[in-house]
Amino acid sequence: MNKKLYQTVIEYINKEIKSGNLTNGDVIPSESQLSKLLDVSVGTIRKAVDKLENNNILYRQHGKGTFVSDYGFDNRLLNKLTKKVQKKFPRILLPESSDERVLQAAINISRKKIAQIVLLGDEAKISQQIARLNQGLDSELKYLDTKDIQLKNIYAEILYRKRKHKGMSLDEAKKLLEDDTVFAMLALENDDADGVVTGAITPSQTVLSNALRIIGVADSSKLVSSFFLMIFDAKHQSYGSEMIFSDCAMNVDPDSDELAEIAKSAYKSAKSYLDIEPKIAMLSFSTNKNTKHTQVEKVSVATSTLRKKLPEADIIGNIQLDAALDSIVLKTKSPEANFTPPANVLIFPNLDAANIGYKLVQRFSGAKAIGPILQGMAKPVNDLSRGCSVDEIFNTVVITANQCK
Secondary structure, eight states: OHHHHHHHHHHHHHHHHHHTSSOTTOBOOOHHHHHHHHTOOHHHHHHHHHHHHHTTSEEEETTTEEEEOTTOTTOHHHHHHHHHHHTTOOEEEEOOTTOHHHHHHHHHHHHTTSSEEEEESOHHHHHHHHHHHTTTOOOOOEEEOTTOHHHHHHHHHHHHHHHGGGTOOHHHHHHHTTSHHHHHHHHHHTTSOSEEEEOSSSOHHHHHHHIIIIIOBOTTOSSOEEEEEEEOOGGGOTTOSEEEEEOSSSOSSOOHHHHHHHHHHHHHHHHHTSOOOOEEEEEOSSSTTOSOOHHHHHHHHHHHHHHHHOTTSEEEEEEOHHHHHOHHHHHHHOTTOOOOSOOSEEEOSSHHHHHHHHHHHHHHHOOEEEEEEEESBSSOEEEOOTTOOHHHHHHHHHHHHHHOO
8 A cells, every 4th residue: 555655755746747737847746735635645755766866766855855856857868877877886086075065966976876985074063964965864975085194195206296297395295285176187097986076166177277287087088078978858759869069178170080089979878878778979060972062071081080990880970960860861961871871979070069059059958068077087086066066066976986987
């Protein structure tokens, strides 16, 4: 009987989300309100909400309520990635422990046992904030103390060895450790964490410059690029439930070799840890070089280079967006093409097109844009928006945890 009752509550909340009465980020009615509305006990409501939270449909924020998750009730990919990473349980360092959003995300991640969260700062002070947000429940969080002299000496030596050829002294390295971002990157470099997620209160330039300076580019990559994982709700899945857009944040005007490298990294990201079977479209304003222009030629050369790098991959280019997504349009514009739309990895010719493109899709379709996720780094580092929500931090940690080896 109890099982049937809590399932009824789950069905009611899912129905409210499907109908649009509750949308991404909305707070749901309180437990007491739902109890009166559905004529069931508060305990039954709590059990239903627990189930929905475990399935990434809802999330709780202490003192504020329970909210509809940004990625909605039917996103199987993020649910799959969440379950997949629980087996790995990597250590993800969140340096910005002074921010309540970061702490709430840390609690939510720890509660679901997605990753071992490591926080930067004074354990006693942070623990008091955690206890207040987590209603006294154990969170099993770890801490790195930025005032630990032994640790600071180890990190300073690492930084000094990396930068002495640039004229950095050991004393200068020690002084730089006062910056939490520098400290976090050195913790990652020293294998005291498996990945870093930061940027909630730190400018992107600070995050990226320190990541490149300390962590560097992976041996298998020629440059660092980025992608957004675009998640579509049930009403906007004409071309699939998720796509990768790249490069939306890093490389302003890549040449043909760089564009091919961006596409190769996106292919690897899709296949290796996102569990997406990649179908790559090298986007252009012209299909099959019908227009003579240096930008068209750039994409054409990049496509040829990519095919040599990834002979097994499903690739089309040069291709306009509509032809990459729609079989009828593709047959009209390029009848000889050996490609079956829709593409799910869209490679844009430059940062203008990519950045505008993902924001148009996000605004007009209500898609969730997770990112930018960095690819090509020697170790996983990801940068948050300073306007990020708790849910966005959670999502980014899930992706970062999946990037960990």
